[in-house]
Amino acid sequence: MRRISILAHIPLVGLAMLVWWVLWFMLMGTLMSVEELNATIGAALHDDGGRSFWPVLPAWPTLQPLARLLLDTPHFFVMFWNTFRLVVPSVAGQIVLSAPAAWALSRFRFRGRKLLITVYIALMLMPFQVTMVPNFLVIDRLGLMDNVLAVILPFAFSAFPVFIMLKGFDAVPHALLEAASIDGAGPVRTFLHVGLPLGLPSILAAMVLGFLDVWGAIEQPMTFLGDPSAWPLSLFLPQIVAEELGLAMAASLLMLLPAVLFFLFGQKYLELGIQAAGIKE
């Protein structure tokens, strides 16, 4: 067994390098001066016939591009703020709307329940390209085009968190609910005091997945937000790449950091969320 473990390390480390190198690149790139960036990878971006190379460590580590981004680039903060303005209400909306929906689907037996769950799963499985037109029709009808709500509302009403929480609530033992109702708790209190605490892991799972999804969202803001001043970082970054190498590096890292931190703290729940999708119903 030990021998296998050591042998297994070889391909794993090789593959893991593909991930580690990307992070290393981002980190070192941020620490490089603009001159060094231009000398090493400028050739890739300007297509002047030269070749790029990448040193393991920067020759002269500097925080100057990062400082410039944070101190002299106010529109970066606007974009950062724009991103939060989309992410926070979207994720909060997902939780507030999905938790009761999932609870109802999980706990109450009503006609059409099975059908409704099937519809949820089918919708969850549809890519954005399919839901784009329906979303647009509603948003246009409500007069919300170019409004941040055009991005937030469809996210908040998405089917995926309902599905994950449904799995979580299904696991709550029936005996506990009976105990609650014998103690005189109504449906709402049962939900708040029994369902929510016990379903918390699946709610957190939905939150982590939701955050990562909206944080990196490209299609939705691109489709429904026409005004570049309302764009989130994810749309803004690709535009500054060509002009400002140093800034782009630092901004890329800052875009990456919250997602990675969120991921590291929520990894347990993320895995739970992925597995929830995998359990056969």
Next chain:
Amino acid sequence: MLIFFLIPFVDTVRRSFYDVRGVNFIGLESYVSVVNNMAFRLAAVNTARFVAICIPLLLVISLGVALLVRCVRPGGAVFKTTFLLPMAVPVASVVLLWQVLFNDGGLANSVLDFFGLPGVRFMGSGAAFWVLVATYLWKNTGYNMVLWLAGLDSISDTLYEAARVDGASKLQSFRYVTLPCLLPTVGIVSILSLLNSFKVFREAYLVAGAYPHDSMYLLQHLFNNWFVQLDISRLSAAATMLAAVLLVMILIIRRFLDEKD
């Protein structure tokens, strides 16, 4: 949910039979125009090719990684985190890196130079398609690995014990215990991979724009471009067809697996 997805989707299906303003009934005209559209054909073929190549590749690679990660049980968690990490990496933050790697004067060509191989125009040739495939694999291996690991964990130890008692070798117990027990997982992993494969549009779009090289012009580009032109009838028809194709594929995968059970 009803308001944002279901009802408007029915409306979308309806609109696919009407003209642009949604007033006059024109029957299947939009469908005919979509199917005869050269861009649609190119995009549909590319998307089908992409899915057909990526999903088997991803299934095999992620299963391999999952098995390897299980072998190094003490240190497995580190690798699990590592392979899941790309999921959390926002596409926008690696656009710069992708350009640095795959532009004509990029790092990938420097590596080829180093080995004395001729340079490749990654973004301006059929190689663009493979860059996209690699990106998809990079991003989704971890996700699938977790699904496989859950599947592997659900196989009870007694089965392995029994196999060992019967004198099965490691390889045999993999072939006759592990693989059959993983079958139910295969279905769900393929369905989820299929859906995640539609998300590569983010990468493709950010790296190469709305009109990339022909080899990676996907349905997602087409939808986006038609949307910009506000061609709602054609878009509705195409969306309806895409939804139908996906549903049929999902049903086939599930039916196929239910029979195996």
